[in-house]
Amino acid sequence: MQSFRTELENNIVEQDIIDLENKIKAFRDGTIHDEKFRSLRLARGVYGQRQPGVQMIRIKLPFGKVTFKQLLRIADIADEYGSGNLHLTTRQDIQLHYVSLDRTPELWAKLEQDDITLREACGNTVRNVTASPNSGIDKDEPFDVSPYAHAVFKYFLRNPICQEMGRKIKISFSSSDKDTAFSYIHDLGFIPKINEAGERGFKVLFAGGLGAQPFLASAVHEFLPEDQLIPFTESVLRVFDRYGERSNRNKARLKYLVQKLGLEEVLRLVAEERIANKVKTFAIDRDAVPQPALPLEQKYSAVEILNETHYKHWSATNVVPQKQDGFYSVYVKVQVGDIKTNKARAFVDAIKPYVADEIRVTQNQGLLLKFVREEALPSLYNALNKIGYTTAGFDSLADITTCPGTDTCNLGISNSMTLAEVLEDVIYTDFPEFIYEKNIKIKISGCMNSCGQHGLAEIGFHGSSVKAEGKVVPAVQVMLGGGTVGNGVGRVAERVIKVPSKRATSVLHFILNDFKANNEENENFHQYYDRKGKDHFYQLLKPLADLTNLQ
Numbered sequence: 001m002q003s004f005r006t007e008l009e010n011n012i013v014e015q016d017i018i019d020l021e022n023k024i025k026a027f028r029d030g031t032i033h034d035e036k037f038r039s040l041r042l043a044r045g046v047y048g049q050r051q052p053g054v055q056m057i058r059i060k061l062p063f064g065k066v067t068f069k070q071l072l073r074i075a076d077i078a079d080e081y082g083s084g085n086l087h088l089t090t091r092q093d094i095q096l097h098y099v100s101l102d103r104t105p106e107l108w109a110k111l112e113q114d115d116i117t118l119r120e121a122c123g124n125t126v127r128n129v130t131a132s133p134n135s136g137i138d139k140d141e142p143f144d145v146s147p148y149a150h151a152v153f154k155y156f157l158r159n160p161i162c163q164e165m166g167r168k169i170k171i172s173f174s175s176s177d178k179d180t181a182f183s184y185i186h187d188l189g190f191i192p193k194i195n196e197a198g199e200r201g202f203k204v205l206f207a208g209g210l211g212a213q214p215f216l217a218s219a220v221h222e223f224l225p226e227d228q229l230i231p232f233t234e235s236v237l238r239v240f241d242r243y244g245e246r247s248n249r250n251k252a253r254l255k256y257l258v259q260k261l262g263l264e265e266v267l268r269l270v271a272e273e274r275i276a277n278k279v280k281t282f283a284i285d286r287d288a289v290p291q292p293a294l295p296l297e298q299k300y301s302a303v304e305i306l307n308e309t310h311y312k313h314w315s316a317t318n319v320v321p322q323k324q325d326g327f328y329s330v331y332v333k334v335q336v337g338d339i340k341t342n343k344a345r346a347f348v349d350a351i352k353p354y355v356a357d358e359i360r361v362t363q364n365q366g367l368l369l370k371f372v373r374e375e376a377l378p379s380l381y382n383a384l385n386k387i388g389y390t391t392a393g394f395d396s397l398a399d400i401t402t403c404p405g406t407d408t409c410n411l412g413i414s415n416s417m418t419l420a421e422v423l424e425d426v427i428y429t430d431f432p433e434f435i436y437e438k439n440i441k442i443k444i445s446g447c448m449n450s451c452g453q454h455g456l457a458e459i460g461f462h463g464s465s466v467k468a469e470g471k472v473v474p475a476v477q478v479m480l481g482g483g484t485v486g487n488g489v490g491r492v493a494e495r496v497i498k499v500p501s502k503r504a505t506s507v508l509h510f511i512l513n514d515f516k517a518n519n520e521e522n523e524n525f526h527q528y529y530d531r532k533g534k535d536h537f538y539q540l541l542k543p544l545a546d547l548t549n550l551q
Contacts, residue, residue, distance in 0.1 A: 021105040045118030057096040058121035062153040063131035064092030064361035068348045073114040075341040081107045088337035091128045092361040124165045126156045132175035133360035133368040137322040140176035142192045146289040149173045166244035167252035177487040184217045184490035187254045200226040205488045207258040210450035214492040215255040230282035235273035292358035303378045313392035330369040331394040336417045337365030350383035364401045393435030398427040405446025412446030414463025440525045458483045458525045460493045468547040474501040481529040499544045
């Protein structure tokens with residue numbers, strides 16, 4: 001394996017990979033304890049899969065940023081080492097599946113040739129730092145948060161203070177008060193602000209989280225100066241590392257430390273830590289994430305749009321003007337977040353002439369393309385349409401977020417990906433007008449752990465089971481009323497009723513038909529849900545929970 005290592009210029013990265021290889025050998029030899037090895041491989045992005053003998057590899061893409069070359073490299077790796085599929089995640093990562101443990105060091109080394117890391121993509125570490133995918137081009141943003149997300153990623157990667165914490169820490173940066181990076185369900189969520197003096201800073205949301213027990217984050221700073229971003233975050237991590245639970249994993253998140261000690265006491269400990277920290281201020285390099293080179297200016301020849309109606313729907317739901325005059329961002333809906341490698345290559349070939357060399361993975365498992373000239377939109381549409389990537393309704397009711405579920409996950413108890421596909425078909429077939437409805441989201445998780453973020457959806461489902469005539473039957477827990485309000489405020493969906501999985505399509509029909517019939521003018525789903533009340537929806541869906549006539 002020495003031959004591929006010599007191609008790496010970064011000695012620290014090379015040593016990381018050598019260390020992983022040595023630990024795998026020790027694990028195979030039985031000279032390292034299974035739990036110790038598990039902790040090490042997770043911190044290197046290597047995660048056990050439902051299927052025995054193979055691994056899921058999580059590729060860490062800070063704030064979802066990936067270049068054409070990097071995406072092609074990942075596709076090549078997926079073909080050589082995995083199943084030929086790329087899975088986009090809600091944390092803006094890309095996952096590969098069915099990888100042999102023994103080949104992971106070689107896989108990692110090849111990824112690093114294009115500056116792609118696995119380090120701390122899993123495990124008890126600072127996970128991928130997420131950000132609004134449209135940061136840098138968002139008309140509503142006070143400033144681009146990308147350099148700040150990059151600074152946090154870079155500062156804490158391999159940082160000794162956060163290598164063996166009790167559990168993971170999740171951090172997000174939203175581009176504006178619309179809070180599209182969901183600050184309210186993160187351990188640390190940052191929303192950009194500019195004070196009266198014109199200085200940059202952040203509103204800070206603290207100790208949120210989903211999982212089986214969702215906690216909404218608390219606002220602990222209305223304005224944290226930008227040079228305090230790193231010192232504050234480091235102090236939080238040190239306090240969490242020192243006082244957080246370690247014996248019971250189920251209680252080892254920051255939200256439980258706040259529950260145990262109280263918010264005021266945890267913040268007092270953080271303030272004490274800030275005094276003790278060596279780093280008192282930290283200047284952020286605002287130029288660390290430059291805008292990508294623009295696509296070449298050219299004269300675009302007239303193209304024939306075969307389906308003008310579909311083009312209008314696509315333009316209305318997937319194309320958004322940027323803050324840069326004359327340019328547009330284009331969102332690409334990727335069903336259940338899966339891209340086959342041949343499609344990934346065709347995708348890069350299709351978009352190259354029309355977009356900047358920077359793609360962002362979105363939190364709803366899609367892709368964002370940047371700096372498209374208005375006159376290039378018809379040509380880009382045709383190029384994407386040829387490979388099946390012009391489905392209208394991005395980030396609408398019809399754009400369902402889901403985790404892998406029982407396809408590959410050890411914890412999954414339902415096939416969430418198939419359910420998502422079936423429910424999307426219901427919307428496009430029976431409720432096509434809802435491709436314009438962007439204030440209602442459907443999110444599905446294969447279990448209660450909320451990797452599909454069902455807890456922050458207006459309509460959420462998670463995998464479960466019920467007993468019918470002595471047999472265990474797959475079921476879904478229906479969750480309603482969650483979602484983003486804005487500026488750090490969010491709602492956790494309420495558990496309403498559990499129904500057999502085969503009736504999930506009927507659940508959707510009942511809810512959407514009721515919404516169409518009963519919502520008042522200009523009333524959004526949150527207002528409609530609050531006005532009608534939880535019991536209304538329980539009674540509405542109760543017939544679907546009747547197991548006496550289950551076939």
